[in-house]
Amino acid sequence: MNEFLQIQLLGIFSLGMNLGWALVMIPLLPLLGFLLLGLFGKKFLKQSAGIFATLLLAASAFLSLHTAYGYFFKYGKSEGIYQKIVPIQFTWLQFSPGVSIDLGILLDPISVMMLVVVTFISLMVHVYSLAYMKGEERFPTYYSFLGLFTFSMLGLVMSSNIFQLYIFWELVGVSSFLLIGYYYDRPSAVAACKKAFIITRFADLGFLIGILILSFYGGTLDFNTLIEKLTSTDSTEFKTIVSASFMGISALTWALVLVFIGGAGKSALFPLHVWLPDAMEGPTPVSALIHAATMVVAGVFLVARLFPVFSMSEVALMVVSIIGIISALFAALIACTQTDIKRVLAYSTMSQIGFMMFSLGVSGQGGESGLGFTAAMFHLFTHALFKALLFLGAGSVIHFIHSNEMKDMGGLRKHLPITHITFLIACLAISGVPPFAGFFSKEEILLAAYHHNATIYWIALATSGLTSFYMFRLYFSIFWNKEHIAHGEAHGEGGFVMMLPLIVLSVGAAAAGFIPFGEYVSADGKALESVFHLQFSIAPVALGLAGIFTAMWMYKKQNNRPDTIAHSMNSFYKLAYHKFYVDELYLFVTKKILFNLIGKPAAWFDKNVVNGLVNGTGNFTLFISEKAKGFQSGKVQQYAIYFLAGMIGLAVLFIYIWK
Amino acid sequence: MSGSTIIFYLLSILTLVSGILSVTTRQIFRAAIFLLFSLIGIAGLYFWMQYEFIAAVQIVVYVGGITVLIIFSIFLTQQAGELLPQQNKKRVLLALLAAFCGFALTLLQIIQHSFNKTSETPILPTMENIGNQMLGIEENGFSLPFEVVSILLLAAMIGCIVIALRSKPTTV
């Protein structure tokens, strides 16, 4: 297989690089950027650091596009099925003959798709940041962190085994932590990065335990072998993992639910979502990259990667879809009430990830029932494009206004024409208005839900209506509403460098829906015929348009309708405005219950028992030495008496007592 | 009671009494003189045990050497007629107790132990035997310790000179 690949590639690449070399370079180029900029950026590169990093990433993006082209059109397919190819694999840590941790690269449709998404969005963000972050004192540091993040994310999606994925998973968490806390002189940013890190760490504990259970029963860490062993119903591994049970639930389900908890933490699903809105403290391009397009979908990617195993457990899939739909609805409700534009986008992200998750949850393995899987991946793809666009647009607005608050904005369509248009495209895309990208992916998700579970379908439908409402609320509040007396006109829209990514992404957001995604990405590797029912699309589109018009009615002109409505649903509005008090619940649990019941006794124990022991040892020594000091008088005769007494004592001891 | 016995008891009384007086008198010169008598008594005991050589060494080294040295140093460091300072009572009592306990313990052990004389042919401590063995290098020869002690004495001699040398203020 490998030889075949190399020959194939030699034809394409006159430089004579083989597939492995090119693949390895994809993550290594950003890593190189990270190392060089981190070590020398401050001294030598300064403002040119951005261009340097961008060029490196452009090379990486080119390589991944090339890989994608090669995979999808040249060598990936064999007998109509996209294969899982492992071009590179070497043993990294050999614990014992049977147990080792490997490093390798796994190519399959979703990892190749993710490669493209990650490098492409990252490249856009790199370009955008050239202007957005210009003049920052820690400009090279910013780019080195971006490089680290991109490296880790690429490593994550290319991992050939679950432990390697876990390593990169944590690296992604670290770089996210660093980037959220980029403005480390702001207490709120510091608090936010700590919060993000702690919550995702907490979730990763579940992930790790899940990994251990899976690999214990599966006997391997390798994805392909693991999936193979745990999906064939007559293998011994499958039989043991299903028959082993804890609290009445099989070990397989436990492992999958635990892995899913890790994914939910990273993907900010209910109830582990509280870090995501706060993570908006980071620079806006970072939010676009990490907290909209790439890192937060790592959870979706994880479930998709292990999807064949997930499909063996009804319960685990049930959990996935329930958590997904709850997150989608819950976040959409909150997003309707928030006034900080980045937070609205954050909740919107959470809601969209909820869509992807429940779509995975309602999917089956292979064939027609695998629609949900394809839909989730498709939505991941389109969402990355339009959500990155939304964030970058919001960044452009913030750059202009110097505020995140909706009330400071309004009437900006004249001042920011390009941002306005691209933002509108993104809003239409996320609202599911044809023919923009979101329409196609959301349609597929709803279709999958419709076939599988009516309740989920109805909730999803309502949520998609809400989505278009809050997105257009955002749009109208920023660009219409009151006529703004702009105070940032001096520097205009931010120049070509900032507009270029917006335009490129808006083209993507508008047109990506026409990609016949099902042909390339499906649960079992076979091409999936995407069926398009016109009558089915009527309800979602109508609902989306209704949401848009409601938002228009309420927010296009400055009026008191929003207040009246908010007033009429007073208590519910308040509940949503305060994010359903989830943060407060966490605080209550941690402060009141954990701190008082566990922390305080632990502190008491530490202060009195542990410290007491340590201090007691010290004091005792002090006391003894204080007493012993008297013996050291310098008086020879005193010493002689002690000596004699000691000798007599010893003599008595040896002669009469220990005969 | 034979004459030998009488001589032994006389010598022991001389040794012990002058020893006690030597450590208790408050006039330092008298202490030195009592020490002299005690050492002579010990030399007498050696004679009584028919170890004439060691008795002679005792008289030459101790009586003739060390005691004279001590008397000289007394002259160098002491004002005439000055009484020795009184030691505090508590210390004296403690020392007495310690010494007595040690004495009692040791004596008890000695008395409880029975020493058996060896049956092998004795070697007489004649000058010839002593000389042969002292400088012999065969099995029972003591020539190595003899050399070591010679070096020790030399080192001590040099040490004494170095320590007692009056250091010049300029060189310090």
Next chain:
Amino acid sequence: MMEPGLYHVLFISTALFFIGVFGFLTRRNLITMLMSIELVLNSVNINFIAFNKYVWPNQLDGLFFSIFVIAIAAAEAAVAIAIIINLYRSHQSIDVENAEDLKF
């Protein structure tokens, strides 16, 4: 009175030893302390000779040991007196209570 033998000699040497010890513990003058030490050493010599004569007359080891002890005692006395004289020069006193500086 009985015929004097090993036990009598050992009694004398033990008594002399503890007389020396007592002197060492109670005297405050360094020279008198030195004298006490001489007494202690002599008692040991008596022991060596007595054991040589009464227990192992087939060897002369005890005698040699006492010769060495005497030699070392002479060296010790010489060194000690040198130190005492030096001390007297610096402190104008040879009282042991005044010689506490060594502890520093």
